[in-house]
Amino acid sequence: MKMYPKNQNHTTMNNRLNFLVRKNKGKELMAEYQSELRRLLKSSVFDLLSLEETDAISERVKQNDLEKNERKILHIPFYEKEVLRSVLETIKKIDSSKIFVSLGYTEFCGIASIRNIGQFNPDFSYEDEHSGLIVLYSEDLNNRLIIDFYDENDQHFYDLEIGGSSWTIVEFSQSVQIN
Numbered sequence: 221m222k223m224y225p226k227n228q229n230h231t232t233m234n235n236r237l238n239f240l241v242r243k244n245k246g247k248e249l250m251a252e253y254q255s256e257l258r259r260l261l262k263s264s265v266f267d268l269l270s271l272e273e274t275d276a277i278s279e280r281v282k283q284n285d286l287e288k289n290e291r292k293i294l295h296i297p298f299y300e301k302e303v304l305r306s307v308l309e310t311i312k313k314i315d316s317s318k319i320f321v322s323l324g325y326t327e328f329c330g331i332a333s334i335r336n337i338g339q340f341n342p343d344f345s346y347e348d349e350h351s352g353l354i355v356l357y358s359e360d361l362n363n364r365l366i367i368d369f370y371d372e373n374d375q376h377f378y379d380l381e382i383g384g385s386s387w388t389i390v391e392f393s394q395s396v397q398i399n
Contacts, residue, residue: 243271246328253325257332259348260321262341267333274331277320277361286364289388290381298369298376304342307365307380311387312338317359324351346376363387
């Protein structure tokens, strides 16, 4: 049996307990999570990574400076998807690699992996994801696109935040106003 100093043993047990609670909650949420993913993707083909792999990705994301060169497009009426389509198409032209998709249930069910950003459906409905927050990461975890959608005065809007090393340097069409 491995012996740890008293405080380390307590921390290790708490981490393990937290992990097991998340894993059990993930079992309860998995059907809804997969349903959300199918509604948000053009193809029902995706991989779900384990919680261990998801936690490792989360740690790497925290270490990367994804706010570097961050660009924001704010307060877009939700049903005006031209901006989102344009951003996705532009990113697809420079990055055809695998994409990680993080949703509200990712912490419990694992992060999803899709073939490329072109698999993401920009025409999703407001109700297709329960938390109102979708994050797409490049395979190397050096870029991200945050899609934050919300209700304000009984109207639906979304904000986009593009961060990282290469997605922020692309030129978008004239119709996309970036801050």
